[in-house]
Each structure stands twice: as structure tokens, then as C-alpha cells.
Amino acid sequence: MNATSTPAGSAERAKDTVLSVRNLTVNYGDIRAVKGVSFDVRRGEIFTLIGANGAGKTSTLRALSGLCPCGGEIVLEGRALGGAAPEVIVAAGMSQVPEGRGIFGALTVAENLRLGAWIRRDREGVAADLERMFGYFPRLRERREQLAGTLSGGEQQMLAVARALMSRARVLLLDEPSMGLAPKLVKEIYAVLREINARGVTILLVEQNANLALRLADRAAVLETGEVVLSGAGAELLDHPRVREAYLG
């Protein structure tokens, strides 16, 4: 097993790599939050980035979505996206479910979803996808004309996932979707992630909850103080002594 090596960008691997991150750095003034992180996400897989609070997970995802200035390379399906504006990145096929959900509470559930489809012009397609989302999350259908701020935490998380999918993203970034949710709801959300993934959406999942994430993921990397310290198959890392000690204790 190669659990300690960083992923190599060898030629045959590069072929099925959908998202390639090289030497990503994020600084906040003097604070170096991400210090040269590299990883590859392959088409159709669930890749998870686990790490403790403050490890740099959110900063990494924000950089991938173009929300904060960063150094290094971000390549999505062969297209260099480092320094691109958020709307360019969404249009390129990558969208994000942000930390804390980022629901627009003063907008209705349906409006939140339509905002997620902002870059699309195909009205019928959007309407069909709205129905598809209500299929994944029936509770949202009942509340479609309700203000999103009146939803429970779990429903808001479902809405955030559905909203990100409305852009027809091929790569979905999720920042701690299990945060603050009861185990039953987390299960529900994870089941939907599995289904979405089965339908061909590549997932990059960031979690503090290592146990859950590693069980779901095909491959994973461990982030500590802004650096990747371990990577490998999800199941492998689940058994790794260092992970067991630090994250699963």
C-alpha cells in the first residue's frame, strides 16, 4: 500500500483524472492556511479530504471555487482554472456546497434551487432537474414555496446539496455536509451522495467526521495544518494507525 505517498501524476492516471490540484497555497495575510497541497480526483469517484478543525479544508475548497486568491495549479478536465472567477468555475462544471450550507433564508426553496441553475438557459431542463431534486429530497417538494430560512438544519443541508446539483455540475465539492446534523439525517444525506455519485457525478467531500467519510470514499487524503500528510484508498486509511489514533479514537 502506498498510503504515505502523495498521488503521482503519472501519464495513465492523468487520463481519468477529472480534477488535478498541484501545490495549492492559500494565505490570509501572514497566516499560511494551505501550504502546497496536491491531489488528483478521478472521474466518477468519491474523494474525501479529512482533517481536524483549522487544517485548511475550507480554505482549499474556497480556493477551488475561486472565492479566495491562491497559488498553485487547479486543472478541471484539462482546463486550468487557477485564478478564475467563481462563475467561470461553475460554468466549467464544478460547484460547491459551502460550509454552513449558505442557504438564502429570505428566498423560497424553489428560488434557492433556481439560483443554483443560474448559468443554465434551458428552461425545460431546469424544470426537469427541479423535479429530480424533489425526487431525491421529497421534503423539499412539500416546502417549495416556503422561505428557506424556515427549514430545519437537515432540510437546509438537503437544499444546499440540491441547489449545487442544479448547475448540472460534473464535480461536486462538499464542505462538511454532516456538520451539526443528527446521525439519521447524516445517513440520509450520505445515501443521496452515493446515489448522485452512482449517476456519474464526481464528488470531493471534505469532512471532520473521518469515520463516515472514509467509509463512503473511494480514495482519501488527510490534511494537517495545511499539508497532505497521508493519502490512499478510503478503506486503507480507515485502518491506518495514524488515522485511527488521530481521527477515529
Add this chain to the structure above:
Amino acid sequence: MDYALQQAINALQLGSIYALIALGYSLVYGVLGMINFAHGDVFMLGAFACFVLVMWIPLPLVVVLPAVMVITGLAGMLIERVAYRPLRRAPKVSAIITALGCGLVIANAVNSLSPYSQSMPRLLEDETHTLFGEVKVSSLQILITGVAVGLMVGLDFVVRKTRFGMAMRAIAQDRATVALMGVPVNRIIALTFGIGASLGGAAGVLYGLAYPVIAAPMGVLVGWKAFVAAVIGGIGNVRGAMLGGYLIGAVEVTTVAVLPSTYRDLIAYSLLLVILIFKPHGLLGRPVNQKV
């Protein structure tokens, strides 16, 4: 009774103009959480742009009004570009001072070109219709109120029912997350400034029709009153700005009717204080959840 009705009609006209200007303050506050302190001067610029256009080529109002709205709309977008966007990460005070600076530049530019007040030429034949008894309404009053209400209904529709309006409302709540939806946030903010400024410009034209003596200081004099209207209604709230505008219009007209006219502004500003004591967020405003 007739007298009261007559005053109500006058209040409706004045209130329409205040409401239209107040909307500009409220829209910008809604998306940025900041006051556009150049807005009163944009209103004044609208009146002068109308004056210059009409003196140059005597066009009918249906052409002049949209033209002025385009001119002031572009001015608003320019203000956003030079005063607000570069300073979005700077302390709010810096952006406010820069906006004040923009307003002062506009006011002084107009003042240098036209140090004295100007008389707005007549753009249409004004007929007075007697409704009943002593109550009269002029076709100008009908036009001013009608145009203002039309623009406000249009704006309300845009904010509530269109994609653009949806993005505006979302930006008001959480700008960073709106960007994650693929919404070009900067463009929406710039357009919001533009729409607010074009409404202010339209108000300038209507003001010039109603009170045909225009001068550079009117930007501050009328602008501040409209700002008070926006705050009373609940700044950031579109319907609140309209309500506040008509309220200030009514208070002014009533004050002048029953007290010496020097009391007019005193009463309007006192109303602001009283309302804010009891409703700190204005009549229709809600506490905003501030996000970084």
C-alpha cells in the same frame, strides 16, 4: 374637506418623487450594506441632464425621460466602479467618504457650469381639471404620479419576480455564496447601482417638471429628505422606501398647510428620530444578519 383632498393630491406628487429617489438608496444598501451618498447628486444630475437635453433639442418627454435614465444610470455604474468596487474590502468609512466625494464632484461640476438656478422649459401643456368642488388636479400631477408609480411597480416586479431580482435579494444576504451559484456578483451590483441611479434621474426629471427652478444644491436638499424616507421605511426594503417617500411627502405637505413653512424640515427629521426610536430598523425593515 376639499382642502384636505387637495393637499392629499399635492402630497401624492411630492411623495412619488421622494419615493423614487429613496428606492435608489435602498437598492444599493440592499446589495452592499452601504449608503450611496452620491445618490442625491445623481438625482440633481438627472434634472440638469433633462434641462440640457431639452435646451439642445426640444424632444418630447417620452424620449427625454428614458435618455436621462440611461445617462444617470451610467453615472451610477461609474460611481460604483470608482468609489465602491475598489474599496469593497476597505473599511466601510472609506467607501462612504469616496461616495461623498463623488457627490461633491457632481455637485461642484454642475455648480461651476451653472452657478445660478435654471428654469426648466415646459415639456407639456399643463391643463387643470376640476375633480369636484374646489379640488383640482393638473395633468402634470397626474403624469408625475403616474410615471413614478409605473416605475415603482416595474421595479417591485423586477425585484420580486425576475432572475435578476432573485440574485439581488440573495446578494443582500450572502455575497460569497451567491458567487458559488455562478452569479456574476460584480455585474449584478453594478447594475443595481445603475437601476437605482436611473430611478433617481427619472425623479430629477419629474421634480424639474413639478418645481421648474433647478439648482445644484437641490441634490443635497431633496436627496437627504429621500434618504430619510428610505430609512423610515426600512432601508434595504423596496416597499419600505416607497412607503417612506409617501410618508415624508404627506408630512411635509401637512406641515406647510398648518404651520409656518420653516417648520417643514424640522418636522420631517424629527419624525425620523421618533420612528427610529420605536422601530430601529424602520417601518418595514427587518434586522439584517450581517455576514462577512
